[in-house]
Amino acid sequence: MQSENHKKTIYAAILGAGTVGTGVYKLCQEMKSEFVQKTGADLVVKKVLVRNASKKREGIEDAVLTDNWKEIIEDPEIDIVIEVMGGIEPAKTYIIEALEAGKQIVTANKDLLAEHGQEVMAAAEKAGADLEFEAAVAGAIPIIRPLKQSMAGNRISEVMGIVNGTTNYILTKMSEKGMDYAEALAQATELGYAEADPTADVEGYDAGRKMAIMASIAFNSRVTFPQVYTEGITKISADDIRYAKEFGYVIKLLGLARNTPEGIEVKVHPMLIDENHPLAGVKDAFNAVFVHADAMDDAMFMGRGAGQMPTASAVMGDVVDVMRNLVYNCCGRVGCSCYKQLPVKQIGETKSKFFLRIHAQDKPGVLANIASVLGNNGVSIAQVVQKSRKGGIAELVIITDEVQENNFNDAMTIFSGMSVVKEISGVIRVY
Amino acid sequence: MQSENHKKTIYAAILGAGTVGTGVYKLCQEMKSEFVQKTGADLVVKKVLVRNASKKREGIEDAVLTDNWKEIIEDPEIDIVIEVMGGIEPAKTYIIEALEAGKQIVTANKDLLAEHGQEVMAAAEKAGADLEFEAAVAGAIPIIRPLKQSMAGNRISEVMGIVNGTTNYILTKMSEKGMDYAEALAQATELGYAEADPTADVEGYDAGRKMAIMASIAFNSRVTFPQVYTEGITKISADDIRYAKEFGYVIKLLGLARNTPEGIEVKVHPMLIDENHPLAGVKDAFNAVFVHADAMDDAMFMGRGAGQMPTASAVMGDVVDVMRNLVYNCCGRVGCSCYKQLPVKQIGETKSKFFLRIHAQDKPGVLANIASVLGNNGVSIAQVVQKSRKGGIAELVIITDEVQENNFNDAMTIFSGMSVVKEISGVIRVY
Incomplete structure (x- = not known):
């Protein structure tokens, strides 16, 4: 009244x-x-x-x-x-x-x-x-009000977003123009999309803060920034983007928040997503948030993330x-919605698919060797392609099935101690 | 309180x-x-x-x-x-x-x-x-609340949407599988996306009602369904879709509401939109609403439109x-927002670009003839391509510049009385 x-x-x-x-x-x-x-x-x-x-x-x-x-x-x-x-x-x-x-x-x-x-x-x-x-x-994207109010009849299970315009601009230029990271960053800085010190953007801290806020609201349980795993885009190479494209993927810096029976997962890292996913088409400095919930199914919100x-x-x-x-004298009518206390998982306890490139000695038995290290650590291979062979070195591109991150990391540690493995690069998660 | x-x-x-x-x-x-x-x-x-x-x-x-x-x-x-x-x-x-x-x-x-x-x-x-x-x-898409509340600091100038899942499903199948309209409609009916009597969907009435509601809220002035111009998808052919694709467009049934200095325009009709526009990627039974406003710039909301x-x-x-x-005892706090009384334009007073196909006699002077009829009625040609010549008939595909619809219609009337013009088909607006 x-x-x-x-x-x-x-x-x-x-x-x-x-x-x-x-x-x-x-x-x-x-x-x-x-x-x-x-x-x-x-x-x-x-x-x-x-x-x-x-x-x-x-x-x-x-x-x-x-x-x-x-x-x-x-x-x-x-x-x-x-x-x-x-x-x-x-x-x-x-x-x-x-x-x-x-x-x-x-x-x-x-x-x-x-x-x-x-x-x-x-x-x-x-x-x-x-x-x-x-x-x-x-x-400018209305997302807090939709999460708190419009979706109040749902159990939200996933919030995924491109929530940093600077990094999306850089990755778009790397993808469309074949630029390398340094060149694309320089252009972003020149156009005012990147700050003089771009750390908070390119290392994923800015996106991580936004994901902490959205996860808290979506899952009705407090998540703070220190609980968010963040990994930036500084190591993404033009090669990674090119190879990803060959497999039908684009690389985006994604914030990913999931509500699982074992706890909340919140992370920000580069990720390969299918080129037909709606988020794959979100270009330049635009932001977008993709939400999955039980009743409404999928929804996406896109717009200007800054300015x-x-x-x-x-x-x-x-x-x-x-x-x-x-x-109407009704201030406070929509208050804090963190009425649950759910655990937040460590990154190692979460599951991901991985894309990785391995440079290894090009001799009989090496692929079997690599495959068995992966297999012994519970990592199964979804796709493997041999990209090049020169100077006695073969380059393998592998996409794994979903695996607990701790297990994957164990396999990587073993690789780093194997003399036949010359280099592991482009380790990027796959949606 | x-x-x-x-x-x-x-x-x-x-x-x-x-x-x-x-x-x-x-x-x-x-x-x-x-x-x-x-x-x-x-x-x-x-x-x-x-x-x-x-x-x-x-x-x-x-x-x-x-x-x-x-x-x-x-x-x-x-x-x-x-x-x-x-x-x-x-x-x-x-x-x-x-x-x-x-x-x-x-x-x-x-x-x-x-x-x-x-x-x-x-x-x-x-x-x-x-x-x-x-x-x-x-x-499921939150759009009324964002328009009424989240965007309250904006002057909204355009609301454009794919707001009917049935027709979007049909057009997606026609585009992706090369189906003709009847075949795609039959499949939509079989899958439960189209009702036994699909008239309200395929003729654009359902979309027109939604556009009337959104326009009223976006422009703060009442628009009723009878004021909305509607045109359905029943005349869209597989050829139209194929030719549109060659020009870099996809065909969607779009609702379009604009607030212009001369009045509000609200219409629903098939439209060619650039294949890179975010709405072009909205497939199958999904809905999406694209909003342009002065402060927030562009935003898009996508999700399940029915079910x-x-x-x-x-x-x-x-x-x-x-x-x-x-x-909180504050019912009625967000009431009717139609506090203006803006005129609603007739379709003939609105401006559009057009795509059209003309089958005409293949002899000297005919193109000049056609071009001069367009020119005399204020229709300028942006692109023209001769697609085929056989049996003394040439097929021309023309995309015009923006023109007042009344003027365009005058040109079409003249064509219909010209013996050298055998058929006008695929008259579709272009965004």
């Missing part, structure tokens, strides 16, 4: 006036009359928190800039705090203080949620407040939702 | 025990404990309305079956009415009576919403009640949402 004395004007503060903050401010101005129609209330940005309030900001009125957090936290008129500053601190402190002061939160902060989600969600729960974070995962306005779009969807809750 | 005296048990009634109704009942039982965790309340299906209450229903307790609407409408304990009987009447009367009796509605009824949406939404608004209908469009459990999944997402609203 709409409260009789509901607020006609809702005041918000934006923390951070970087790319995303400026985009959010812009949408608050441009969509003003639409928001009134959609929610019955007028949205006014009263303050924008910045480090240096005397510095001019393109597109933001000087009067709203402040470098004093107290002007926000102590202002009882401000109902919504939009945190788009990023990083753990001071964002975490600000969010918790704002919740304690009775304010609602919209945040785009994946680092914070993937590591301290429990603490901030508990603070929101205690305050009976909204804490919404659609923008923290996969930019000023796409991220601001996701933030504003949440802001409008919070405005509706304020108007 | 959660109401202190919030209901610990929420009673629902399901109208209809067909395929979807049985699926909904099943999820209500199977997910019982999850719903308590998600909403804080227990969901109990108290009644299932059927025509013949003495007939046994597999999976539904006899005790809840009733053929008496009064047992539902007059039961003050029942808070949620889940309408999955389909058709305009008596569904419409039941929904309006239920709203007047203070109940919340979840419905999967696209026919009703596409034709009488305004009336039922007004009744919900008057009652301050929820009326949710995610399952009415594109089955018992996928549809039940969408219904239950809404039921859980309504349960949360009941617990």
